[in-house]
Amino acid sequence: AFVWRTCWKKAEPAASHLKSPRPRCEAHTRTQHTTHQRPRLSGGSSLRKRAREGGKMLSSSTAPSLRLHHHQPARPRRRPPAPAAYRQFQSPAAASRRHLPAGAAVRARGATIRAIDAAQPFDYESRAAGLLEERQRLKIAIVGFGNFGQFLARTFARQGHTLLAHSRSDHSSLAASLGAAYFQDPHDLCECHPDVVLLATSILSAEAVLRSLPLHRLRRSTLFVDVLSVKEFPKNLLLTSLPEGFDILCTHPMFGPESARDGWDGLPFVFDRVRVGDSPARRARANAFLNIFEREGCRMVEMCCAEHDAHAAETQFLTHTVGRMLATLELSSTPINTKGYETLLRLVDNTCSDSFDLYNGLFMYNKNSTDLLNRLESAMDSVKKRLFDGLHEVLRKQLFEGKASPPNTATTGHHADVHRRQLLLEGKPPSPSVPTPNNVTVPNLYFCQE
């Protein structure tokens, strides 16, 4: 900047020795007068010479090339326009006010600056940061634009990624509201050559949806990411269905639209780099995708798919199962809700807001789920058994130690009481249909277990 200004100042006095009135530049006169009114002087070469003599710092490339005119009225001096290298930092509005197309040589007051060899950009750091940011931007195609696909899209859009979407149903207006291009036809989607194809369809439909994609229309090294809530199944599906050149990243954001309503900060994000090509660009692309979740504050957990499924059955499937069981009880809020009860109500809300397909997928496509369901059932039985064993003890005491209150013959009858005594003497439980002395009906299940 210093050199450029110095050159400009030195060039003007060099021209000012010419006959008065002061010579003006071509650009200046063109706006003020018609050219046939005045004779012209071509002063470019002599000016350059004088400028060289006057100011040693002026190189031939930076010397102004001037065409001078006589008899021009004095005009208030205007600041010369900034050199092209600086113009990139001007606002587009400022640039258009000056009618300076980007990259064009600067011409004003008769000076055409052909090259700027001294002015250097001064903000390497911010430019480098901008470039890095630019490289982190991805073109992401979301396949399966349902509840969860849309939920993810909101954050992707906020972070400035380019979004494409495809689904079975027509979600075009919602996609438009998120700034995503919506494609009903998967061929059109693939022809856009996304960097990342994100599989966010239901677990049950994943295989059919993947097979419906025209993979040959994608770039040969496209990155495929899935967000299915089970991991071994999509890993094997992607490994067997995709061409060798495609990268595969299996992920599971362990949260959803309900549980992450207030943000993703601190929530677990599980990922497994199943296949990422050994080139800096491909590694950078996978990292750029993971960085989306890192930037939101997720707790990043790198874990193999098999380990994920073992843990997920114990945590996620169990949570969903309990939530679904409670939902069948049709619980409702009461005037005396405890904190614990309110937690149960929230659990029902959180789990039942997801589709049944999702829950079904957790069961069907995680081999650990059946075992969990069996364990849950036997846990329920063992809790019940403990309760009824206690009840059995009380009954025995009442019957054998004579502490029993007189049986209510109106409800049980003498014969029933005799029958129960007989059974207990034989070491058998009383009949399931017979009420206990305290009028507690013992369920059949307990007696079947015995």
Ligand code: NAP
């Ligand atoms: P979902 O019921 O599991 O999936 C709905 C999506 O699957 C919709 O895009 C739907 O398309 C598509 N789909 C369903 N059946 C289809 C079929 N027969 N053919 C083609 N597409 C079909 O609900 P979701 O909550 O949006 O979950 C999507 C994926 O994200 C699932 O794999 C789930 O495991 C995973 N995930 C969900 C959560 C969550 O909290 N919800 C969290 C982590 C991971 P249309 O919309 O076009 O009908």
